[in-house]
Amino acid sequence: MKIKKEVIYFLLLLVIILPLIFGISFKIKPTEPVINFFQEINSLKKGSFIVVTISFDPSTKAELLPMLDALTYHLFKNDIIPVYMNPLNANVTNLGYLSIKKIARKMKKKENSDYYYLGFVPGDKSALQDMGEDFYSVYKKTFDGKDLENFNIFKNIQKISDFSLLIDLADGNSTLDLLTYINTKYGVPMASGVTAVMASEYYPYLNSGQLLGLLGGLRGAAEYETLLDMSAKARRGMSAQTFAHILIFILIIIGNYEYFKGKRHGNN
Amino acid sequence: MKELIALLIVLIGGVIMTLQYFLNIPVLDLIYKNVLDWSIVISTFALLLAIRSLLARQFQDLKFKKVKSIFPLTTIISFFTVVILGLIFGIGEKTPVDFIYQNIQVPLQATVFSLLAFYISSAAYRAFRAKNFSSTVLLISGSIVIIGRIPLGDFIAKITTLHINGSVISLIDFPAWTKWILNVPNVGIKRAFIFGITLGIISTSLKVIFGIERGWLK
Numbered sequence: 001m002k003i004k005k006e007v008i009y010f011l012l013l014l015v016i017i018l019p020l021i022f023g024i025s026f027k028i029k030p031t032e033p034v035i036n037f038f039q040e041i042n043s044l045k046k047g048s049f050i051v052v053t054i055s056f057d058p059s060t061k062a063e064l065l066p067m068l069d070a071l072t073y074h075l076f077k078n079d080i081i082p083v084y085m086n087p088l089n090a091n092v093t094n095l096g097y098l099s100i101k102k103i104a105r106k107m108k109k110k111e112n113s114d115y116y117y118l119g120f121v122p123g124d125k126s127a128l129q130d131m132g133e134d135f136y137s138v139y140k141k142t143f144d145g146k147d148l149e150n151f152n153i154f155k156n157i158q159k160i161s162d163f164s165l166l167i168d169l170a171d172g173n174s175t176l177d178l179l180t181y182i183n184t185k186y187g188v189p190m191a192s193g194v195t196a197v198m199a200s201e202y203y204p205y206l207n208s209g210q211l212l213g214l215l216g217g218l219r220g221a222a223e224y225e226t227l228l229d230m231s232a233k234a235r236r237g238m239s240a241q242t243f244a245h246i247l248i249f250i251l252i253i254i255g256n257y258e259y260f261k262g263k264r265h266g267n268n
Numbered sequence: 269m270k271e272l273i274a275l276l277i278v279l280i281g282g283v284i285m286t287l288q289y290f291l292n293i294p295v296l297d298l299i300y301k302n303v304l305d306w307s308i309v310i311s312t313f314a315l316l317l318a319i320r321s322l323l324a325r326q327f328q329d330l331k332f333k334k335v336k337s338i339f340p341l342t343t344i345i346s347f348f349t350v351v352i353l354g355l356i357f358g359i360g361e362k363t364p365v366d367f368i369y370q371n372i373q374v375p376l377q378a379t380v381f382s383l384l385a386f387y388i389s390s391a392a393y394r395a396f397r398a399k400n401f402s403s404t405v406l407l408i409s410g411s412i413v414i415i416g417r418i419p420l421g422d423f424i425a426k427i428t429t430l431h432i433n434g435s436v437i438s439l440i441d442f443p444a445w446t447k448w449i450l451n452v453p454n455v456g457i458k459r460a461f462i463f464g465i466t467l468g469i470i471s472t473s474l475k476v477i478f479g480i481e482r483g484w485l486k
Contacts, residue, residue, distance in 0.1 A: 005390045012389045026419035029443070058374040059381035094369045098361060122315055123308035130304040133297075137305065144360065185289075196417070203450050204458045219417050242418040244385065249414050251393035252407070259397045 015247045019239035034223040037191050037213025046079040050165040054086045054096040055174035060195050064169050066221040066234035067193040072100050076107045085118040087127045088174040093119050119143035131160040132186040161186040169193040275479045282477030409449050416446025
């Protein structure tokens with residue numbers, strides 16, 4: 001007997017919705033790439049100036065927005081000054097900006113002194129390379145229109161290599177572009193947070209030391225929240241993901257059982 | 269003659285761009301910086317070209333009724349609404365564009381992408397089968413990663429842990445197996461791919477720079 005796809009869809013809906021309704025949560029054990037990411041942030045001195053590039057669409061916000069939130073919380077908690085920008089994706093400006101503002105309000109951090117948001121500039125990879133030569137040829141103003149030259153902290157910044165760390169949160173190839181054009185060429189230390197399906201792509205860069213840490217998908221975000229001792233979107237979402245994975249695993253077993261049963265009876 | 273000029277531009281440009289990466293010569297750096305500035309300007313104009321192309325296509329569809337009128341109309345109205353509202357009120361917090369973005373675009377994009385989970389679960393049941401050796405390896409490694417990436421994997425590892433002569437061994441350790449799959453076979457194969465692709469890019473670039481590959485001229 002074959003399971004109808006409508007039944008599969010309904011079961012998946014149930015295993016996703018019910019854990020979220022009942023608030024089921026699990027203990028998440030942090031893995032090495034996430035611990036390295038976390039320690040890298042902890043190793044930065046207070047007042048360090050770092051770049052966070054937000055390179056994802058609303059389509060992957062379920063995985064990457066919890067990462068941005070947890071990272072922002074961590075940076076603010078450690079008094080590190082992030083410069084957020086999205087040079088490789090115009091579509092995220094409002095999503096990222098508002099999310100950061102919300103956390104900043106909660107933690108009493110001020111825009112344009114405790115953090116900066118620069119938004120989008122056209123140019124794609126050329127803009128990245130240009131930042132390596134002259135940061136101000138790409139960004140001159142903050143997202144809310146203030147001149148960067150008016151801020152004292154930017155006086156020490158000429159190129160992107162003057163920042164202590166570069167973090168990319170991505171659902172596309174931006175991490176690879178940043179590794180190629182910024183990390184390799186200008187030597188800026190780099191860490192990244194990517195969607196779960198993309199995480200395996202970046203293990204070679206993690207092993208080579210080009211990436212100092214890696215957050216992979218919702219699980220990566222949940223591990224980061226665990227290290228921060230907070231339970232927010234990612235850890236709540238992991239309960240739904242856990243049951244969805246179990247259902248898919250069971251479906252694979254049933255599918256194979258039916259396949260071999262059919263094969264024995266000469267149906268396949 | 270035209271072809272020769274184009275080939276010369278590519279040759280000189282390609283050689284200069286390659287040399288500036290390896291040599292520290294101020295003139296080459298200056299040229300490189302200028303080229304980067306140009307490409308930013310060109311990509312800005314490319315956006316305008318993309319807009320023109322999008323609208324031209326939509327108006328064409330509307331005129332010749334190639335598809336139902338509702339689709340090009342929706343695109344055209346949405347485009348002009350967002351552009352006009354953005355130009356008048358800006359795109360910051362609590363602006364009409366922000367309202368449209370947060371309440372239409374974000375839920376729509378998130379919903380469409382979320383539907384993938386339903387297709388994946390159905391596909392896993394129908395297609396993820398041990399039909400031959402390769403698909404069996406894929407099936408086993410995929411299943412290990414599915415369980416290894418959720419807390420159930422940690423739980424199974426914990427309850428199957430044995431303490432033998434002071435050392436701790438877990439009999440069914442999905443997270444450790446997942447780590448091995450990601451760090452060993454995955455990294456090895458990905459590295460081979462990266463080297464292969466990079467060598468391909470280098471050889472194609474050299475062919476274009478030295479005028480051996482001229483397909484781009486047509």
